[in-house]
Amino acid sequence: METVVDLDAALFEGLCRMGDTTLVLGHRVSEWCGHAPVLEEDIALANMALDLIGQTQLWLGLAGDVEGKGRDADALAFRRDAWEFRNLLLAERPNGDFGQTLMRQFLFDAWHQPMLKALEGSKDARIAEIAAKAGREVAYHLERSADLVIRLGDGTEESHKRMQAALDTLWPYTGEMMMADDVDRTLAEAGVMAAPDSIRPTWEALVAEVLGEAKLKAPEGAYMHKGGKQGTHSEHLGHMLATMQWLQRAYPDAKW
């Protein structure tokens, strides 16, 4: 684990954690375009991907400003390699079936929404402003993903089975969202970003309520994967970046 004491360096890390997570999840969601089970879902997924990419522009834009080395949001998104990415592992999980995509979204939204709420209270006005804007979008994401998890968990036998399988598969990637490291603690002490562990009670209560209504059961005592926030990813991220960054890398002198 790295130790970062310098506040600006920690802030750059913290902002990349937010922006890389929305970028990577937005990319995953956008992979559904034209392939969703009903037209309304095609529309909703494109809308959600659009929100997440918009939030990426804000978080990574601010990260570039804080860093002060002349990198803008695009430079950070398209010109860093996998080990420089700071997204949560949950965000890079492959889409799987539609149930896995929805469950991933719900488990994330249930963290994202209270996290943004907490960030609205940041001492850094720039962070508070982004959090307020993103929070309005994410409140809707959570409402939608929670509702669908309930309906499919308590739908047919098959939909229940698929949602339970999705929950079992993704559960070990939830712990990382609420684990604090030195970066998080530095930022929390300075009052600029909320500590991830402070989100746990809200997340747990929300998830328990929705899973209860959905008749789904969270696995007990599961091992929790970690490392994404520090730049150690699954094999999946490299492939995603190979696709995402290809044009920028192949034609580095081009303006688009």
Next chain:
Amino acid sequence: MYAQMVKSEATNEDPEKLAAFQARIDAGEKIEPKEWMPEGYRKTLIRQIGQHAHSEIVGQLPEGNWITRAPTLERKAILLAKVQDEAGHGLYLYCAAETLGVSRDELTEALLSGKMKYSSIFNYPTLNWADIGAVGWLVDGAAIMNQVPLQRTSFGPYSRAMIRICKEESFHQRQGYDIMMKMAQGTPEQKAMAQDALNRFWYPSLMMFGPSDKDSVHSAQSMAWKIKINTNDELRQKFVDQTVPQAEYLGLTIPDPELRWNEEKGGYDFSEPDWSEFFEVIKGNGPCNAERMEARQKAWDDGAWFREGLMAHARKRAAAKVAAE
């Protein structure tokens, strides 16, 4: 313009009723879903609106092909918004078709079984990033050419859907042209991509208007009913006249050695597309027909458990509500 070669149905109803109906159309009145209409009018509209809706849905695929590879966050966001608009257009159009007594599921089944078609243009691949510019500039440009007059079509729900859709389509066209500008003014490789995109999309865009229909009985009936407003040739000419100066401004060459200004007619002379290619694409032999249908079929099949799950939950809720009362 996502409806091609829509056959209009013959109609053999009470001549008095037909004459009264025609008089309403001639007077510029809108026909609303609950009002009497000839069976042929209803069926032709279902076919045309359905084909248009299917085109919006299948049209997500060639553009979706580049969302994950869009070169900047801004371009990615714009493309996502565009594809989302297209799915939205599909939704309004299916709703407009539903007012004529056909469900979205029935229309979807007809698409998947091959009984209904979508525009030939979406059977062409998007091979480089400039294709996303060319699709906006040329494909949406051709679509607008046809849809602007359709805002005045006689069927109320279709006309209202077109008014809304046209606003968004002109926005898409400008965004497409903006990509072409960046590419045409960019590095030599970017300019080559832009020219390559124009070379591949030019003739398929001209095909979007359908073959010449000046002697078609079907077209005459559709025009009398104001389901079709202009002939295919009129629209194609207008499209060429509008697009040639735009290509010149970009410094790109339209791939037609016969293209020249005709002072007398006040428009360009241009080469016809290869209509045998068009008929092959319509028959299913275009470069992407198989993939497009496979993708839609897979989305439908893989989504069955999802749709059934939602229905089952709704039934449980309804039953619980009844039990509680």
